[in-house]
Amino acid sequence: MSAPDGPRLLAVSDLHVRHAENREIADALVLGHPGDWLIVAGDVDERIDSVITTLAALRSRFAVVLWVPGNHELWTRAKNARAEDPDSREQLAGVARYDELVRRCREIDVRTPEDDYPVWEGAGGPVVVAPLFVPYDYSFLPAGTSTPEEGLAAAHAAGVVCTDEYLLHPDPYPSRPAWSADRVATTRARLDAIDPALPTVLVNHWPLVRTPCDVLWYPEFALWCGTTATADWHLRYRARAVVHGHLHIPRTVVVNEVPFVEVSLGYPREWRRHSERLGSHFPDELPRTVLGS
Numbered sequence: 001m002s003a004p005d006g007p008r009l010l011a012v013s014d015l016h017v018r019h020a021e022n023r024e025i026a027d028a029l030v031l032g033h034p035g036d037w038l039i040v041a042g043d044v045d046e047r048i049d050s051v052i053t054t055l056a057a058l059r060s061r062f063a064v065v066l067w068v069p070g071n072h073e074l075w076t077r078a079k080n081a082r083a084e085d086p087d088s089r090e091q092l093a094g095v096a097r098y099d100e101l102v103r104r105c106r107e108i109d110v111r112t113p114e115d116d117y118p119v120w121e122g123a124g125g126p127v128v129v130a131p132l133f134v135p136y137d138y139s140f141l142p143a144g145t146s147t148p149e150e151g152l153a154a155a156h157a158a159g160v161v162c163t164d165e166y167l168l169h170p171d172p173y174p175s176r177p178a179w180s181a182d183r184v185a186t187t188r189a190r191l192d193a194i195d196p197a198l199p200t201v202l203v204n205h206w207p208l209v210r211t212p213c214d215v216l217w218y219p220e221f222a223l224w225c226g227t228t229a230t231a232d233w234h235l236r237y238r239a240r241a242v243v244h245g246h247l248h249i250p251r252t253v254v255v256n257e258v259p260f261v262e263v264s265l266g267y268p269r270e271w272r273r274h275s276e277r278l279g280s281h282f283p284d285e286l287p288r289t290v291l292g293s
Contacts, residue, residue, distance in 0.1 A: 007035025007063070007122040008292030009129065013205065013245025014043040014070065014264035017054050021268045026054055029287055031062050035122060038062040038287060039129070041245040041263055042070025042205030046077070048089050048101060056108040064118065066111040068131045070205040070246060071224070073101060075167035094171030094179070098133070113187070117194065120201070124291035127240055128194050132187055132204040134230055137177035140210045140222040148177070148223070155220035162224040184229045191237050199238040201290060207244045208233050212253050212260055234258045241290050250288070263288045 010031075017023040029038070038058055044051045044067075051073055059065045076093040092100050102112045111118060113133040120127045138148035145151040155161055164176070173179040194200065202208060208230040213222040225246060234242050234256065241259045248266035252259050265271055265286060 004032045007033045009037050009120050009290045010287040011039035011243045011263040011290050012287040013041035014266050017045050019268050035063050037064040039203050040067045041243055042068050043072045046072045046075050052104045055110045059108055059110050066131045068203055068205050069133055071164050071168055093169035128198050128200045130200050130202050134183050134187055134204050135180045136224050137180040137227040138223045139228040140225050142220045151223050158220050160218045160220040199240045201241050202239050203243045206246050209255055211255050
């Protein structure tokens, strides 16, 4: 493959590096141009140290790295435990866990949703690249339901229940929807402050519209995939593109002429099936190009 003519805005998500095959792929992600930026749209790993180690390695190879949290980074397997996990940081939950990830990212010069939004000046620019942390609130309802309570009941009846229900704690908020509502409000205020003359690339682990969820094998899982509160953000904030992960269905869906680019790697059993169909041992087109060529 020939070297790119200029810097590119690249993206990947759902590296899940606890799997050896995925860690090998993460280690092989390299820039093609010295000015390449890399977006990492969540679900690097479940342990804080592993997330930071992976991001630090990527930062050593790319000009700029931007990270947003996924649900796996926010999982707490041993909340308030002592004997189970000697590393007290891994016991952090909710906001405290997110804050620790942000603090550690800043130590390695990785941009987070809490930092100033950088401006991409390469091909397609200038564009404000906005890493966001806006989780779900159970408002992506499955067919036949009209409230989150009905949706969750349907999901439990179908046996489709996200592990977040057991491991993603919203502390100190009383619920995940309450945490999501606060993140929507604070994030919207920051996006409103962007120079209205500039377009954006919006980055969130969970899709900002429901459309990418329409092809889910288990439609009930959409409950854990976003919030309807962000449904117009791609228009309101002049998005050239929206980057997300989470679904493990890498593709581009166009909504109101805006590309929503799902950039996930996913679990080995998932990407391996696709790669084998292409006669390859590794996923193709990783990382994926958002702007540039």
